Amino acid sequence: MNENDTITAISTPYGAGGIGIIRISGEKAFEIAEKIFKGKKTIRHIKSHTINYGKIFDFKDGTVIDEVLLTKMDRPNTFTREDTIEINCHGGIVVLKKVLELVVREGARLAEPGEFTKRAFLNGRIDLAQAEAVIDLINAKTSRSSKIALEQLEGKLSIEIKEARDRLIGFIAHIEATLDYPEEDIDEITELEVYNGLEEIKNKLSILLSGFKKGRIIREGIKAVIIGRPNVGKSSLLNRLAGYNRAIVTDIPGTTRDIVEEYISIAGIPIRIIDTAGIRETKDEVERIGVEKTMNAIESADLVIMMVDAFAGFAKEDEEVLKYISNISGKKPVVLLNKIDLVEKE
Structure with missing residues (x-):
């Protein structure tokens, strides 16, 4: 892989859609576009x-591949700070692949995952914090996480770190100048000024x-795992939180045998809710594998929600599950009582 290669890729999600975009970046971007665009x-x-507006041609056989809108962007005012072409095609998979194959045939190389962002970083367009923000913005699951990623992409974090770094360099330069050139008329910096300045920087960081x-x-x-004995209502809770029937619910214990996941948003924070297989001793091989997955999910969870059947009461199995969570994983679960409507009033 050569950093001077002209690279190309489909920049929109794979699949059928109204519009699909192919990006070309590098020294030969304009040359390649000249060969295929009319x-x-x-x-x-x-x-x-x-x-x-124009058309993409395969000039070898004279066929028209698609009607497109082409954007030309001269360096350095581009994302990668390289000459860039973006071709807006119709979003069919076949059309996009044909145009991409044509671009590659004319001299471009398929871009590696994240290579456009890598080039933006290497060419000084963005720093490392901003490069990380690109993928955060793409993967944002709520408006709140999107806003934070955008602020980081715009350089908010980088500016604050740069200010702290500049102040440290200033202190070092002042101290070295005072020590190296005592005969010069340089304002001396006192120990107290250095100490107070360093404390301010430390507090800010x-x-x-x-x-x-x-x-x-x-x-x-937040990764939240719902656990408990079979048939205590774990899947019903997942469905209620998701707002639709995401998991199968029956009266038969052991219905859920695999991990079932759903994302929800609470106050702008994405919550990954995971419904798990009921924890119990079982001879059923498939259910046993499901229980093992439940144990692994507990280990990696940020929040463990343990459901207890209030109607059946706190059983020995519940006690064993609670001991496992506390002693093995070190997690403190939130215990949730279910089916309290079935408990007779005393």
């Missing part, structure tokens, strides 16, 4: 950052660091 103007005469865990939760969400 519009009112040639590529060399098209102004930067304008959209132009501590505030940024303390917000990491909160930011991770907003960005990645």
Whole structure:
């Protein structure tokens, strides 16, 4: 893989749609576009950052592949800071693949995953924090996580870190100048000034660091696992939280044998709800595998919700599950009583 190669990829999600975009970035981007695009103007005469109607041709056999809108963007005012072409095709899978194959045939290389962002980073368009924000913005599951990712992409975090770094460099430069050139008329910096300045920087960085865990939760969400004995209502809870029948619910114990997941949003925070197989001793091989998956899910969970059948009471199996969570995984579960409407009033 050569960083000077001209790269290309389908930039929209794979599948059928109204529009599909193919991006070309690199030194030969305009040259390749010139070979396959035919519009009112040639590529060399098209102004930067304008959209132009035309057709994509395979000039080997003269066939028209698609009617497109082509955008030409001159470096360095592009995402990668390289010459860039974006071809807006009709979003059919066949059309996109044909145009992509044509671009590759004319000299481009298929981009590696994340390579456009990598080039933006290597060419100084974005820093590492902003590069990480790109994928966070793409994967954002709520408007709140999207907003935080966009702020990071715009450089909010980078600016605060740069300010702290510049102040540290300033202190070092002032101290070295005072020590190396005592005969010069340089304002001396006192120990107290250095100490107070370093404390301010330390406190500012501590505030940024303390917000990491909160930011991770907003960005990645909370993994909440629902556990308990068979037939205590775990799947019913998942369905109620999801707002539709995501999991099969029956009166037969052991109905859920595999992990069932659903994403919901609470106050802008994505919650990954996981319904698990009921925990019990079983000779059924499939159900046993489901119980093992439940145990693994508990280990990686941020929140464990243990459901107890209030009508049947707190059974020995419930006690064993609770001991396992507390002693083995070290998690503190939220115990949820279900079926309290069936309990007779005393």
